[in-house]
Amino acid sequence: MTALDKSIIDALSGVTTATLTTILLKKGLRNVWIRGAFPLTSDQKRVVGRAFTVRFVPAREDLATPASWASPKSSRGAIEQMPEGCIAVIDAMGVKDAGVWGDILCARMAKRGVTALVTDGVMRDLTGVLGTGLPVWSSGAAAPPSVAGLTFVDWQQPVACGGVAVFPDDLIVADLDGAVVIPAALVEEIVGEAVEQERFEGWIMSEVNAGAVLPGLYPPNEENKAKYQAHKEAAKAE
Template sequence: MTDYVLDETTREKFEGVSTATLATAMFKRGLRNQFIQDVHPVAPRGRVMVGQAFTLRYIPAREDLNTLEVFKNPSHPQRAAVEACPPGCVLVMDSRKDARAASAGSILISRLQARGVAGVVTDGGFRDSPDIGRLEIPAYHQRPSAPTNLTLHQALEFDVPIGCGDVAVWPGDVIVGDDEGVIVVPAHLAEEIAAEAVEMTAYEDFVAEEVLKGRSIVGLYPATNPKSLEDFARWRAANGR
C-alpha cells in the first residue's frame, strides 16, 4: 500500500519552484523524460499544483463490456478512483494520449475538489472544460473533449503504475504542475530535488535581475566567475533568500 503522506516542508518547497527548474534538477541525475507531453492547464492558475500521484488507467473500450449500465456499479473503477483518491493527492489518468473521448467531466472533478484533492491530470481530454476552468482545483489535459469516455476507452484499474503523456508514473510520485505543464518527480528523490530546486530558483531570480540591468551572462549563468557567487550572496542576504 502506497504511503500518501508528503512532508509539508517539501510540499512548500515545490510550491515555490517551476517545472522548468525541476526538469533541470532531474536532468542532472540522468532523468530526461519526466515532463508529461502534450498536457496543458485547462485554465492558467498562476500558482503551483503539488501532490502525490494517485493513478487511474484506461484501456480501449470494448462495446459489450462498456455500456451505460457499468456506471450503476459503485465499484466502477472511474467512480471508485474519484472516491478513493486521498486528499492532497493528484489524480493522474492514463487515457492513452487520446483526447477524442473524455477522461472525466465537471461533476467528477467537482467531487475531487470537494474531497480536497490537490489536482487532476490526464493525457486525454476533459468534457465540460469551461466549467472545469472555473473550479478552484487545478486541472490539466490535452484538449477539450465533449464525447463520453464510453465511446473509446474504459476505466480498468487504479492505484497502479501507469504511463501519462509518455512518462512513467508510480503511485506516490510527486506531481508538480504550473502554467507550463506537469512534471513527475520520483518519490524517493522528492526531498532532495525540492531542496535543490529552491536553491536553483534563488540563483535564477538573482540572475534575472542582473541580466535586466544589462549584465552579461558570461561568468554569471552558469556561475563560472567567483564574483557572481559573491554578488549572489550579498543579494540573498539583502532579499532574505
C-alpha cells in the first residue's frame, strides 16, 4: 500500500465529504458516497486514509462456519495485513442480520494503528466496539456473527461497498455525512480544489451571517467573485 503524505491528510481533514462529492461531481464522478455507512457516534471526527478492502459474499454453509475463523484466509488474517493509517473498507453487500466485525477484531485493529473501519454491513458487540475507540462507519448493529449471513473471501481486491466501487489504495474520507471514495489517481488533483472550495464556502457563510442575500452570492456573480478575491488577497497580506 502506498503511504499517504501527511500534507494530504492534513488538508482533507479540513474538507467535508459534502464538498468532496461536489468536487468529484464536477469531474464526472457521481457514485462516490458509500450508502449505509454512518458513524456509530454523533461526535465522530473526520478521518482520512487509504482503503484496505475486505470482501464478503453470501453465506455458503460449507464455508461460512465458526471453524473458518481459524483459516489464514479469514477476517483475522486480513487484520494482520492492515498497515498503520489505513481505513478498512468491508464489503458486506448491505447484509444487516449478521455482524460483520466485533469488539475483539476492532480492538486488534486499533492496536495496529488502523485509522477507521467503513462498511455497508453492521457490527456486533456494539458496546465493546465503542469501547475500543476505533472509529466505525456502518449500517448499525446485529447480534449474529458474520458466518450467519456472510462468507469471507479475501482482502485487497476491488469491492462494491454501499454500491460504490472501491479499489485498494483509493482514498477514503469519512465524517458525519458518511464516507466518500476518491480514486487514487485523482487524489492530487482533488486536494487543491477541495481545499479552495472549502475556503470559498467559509467566506460565503461569513457573508450570509453578515446579512447577505443568496442570489448573486451562491453561486457568485462577478461582483462577489471580485469581493472574494480581494478577501483572499487581504488574508495573504496578514
